[in-house]
Amino acid sequence: xxxxxxxxxxxxxxxxxxxxxxxxxxxxxxxxxxxxxxxxxxxxxxxxxxxxxxxxxxxxxxxxxxxxxxxxxxxxxxxxxxxxxxxxxxxxxxxxx
Numbered sequence: 001x002x003x004x005x006x007x008x009x010x011x012x013x014x015x016x017x018x019x020x021x022x023x024x025x026x027x028x029x030x031x032x033x034x035x036x037x038x039x040x041x042x043x044x045x046x047x048x049x050x051x052x053x054x055x056x057x058x059x060x061x062x063x064x065x066x067x068x069x070x071x072x073x074x075x076x077x078x079x080x081x082x083x084x085x086x087x088x089x090x091x092x093x094x095x096x097x
Contacts (some may be wrong), residue, residue, distance in 0.1 A: 019083055022036070025039050042078075044076075047072070047073065051087040052088075057077055059076055060076050
């Protein structure tokens with residue numbers, strides 16, 4: 001599919017994949033490349049999300065247990081789950097900015 005779809009071939013370096021929240025970056029060594037560590041640019045600042053599922057996420061060198069309902073997680077976990085359609089940002093978080 002990727003080679004036939006011109007929208008997937010050309011991505012701006014540093015742009016985010018809308019289905020994972022991971023960045024498009026240059027990979028110089030495929031054997032040592034870990035997209036869940038190397039292509040994850042968000043920091044550990046915590047945000048509130050509302051998860052629709054119970055899920056375990058291994059990302060950026062850690063393992064995070066997320067339960068259905070309200071969770072306080074690092075930004076990179078929130079971006080990943082929201083991109084996958086498994087969570088939403090907590091509306092109180094938006095109001096309090």
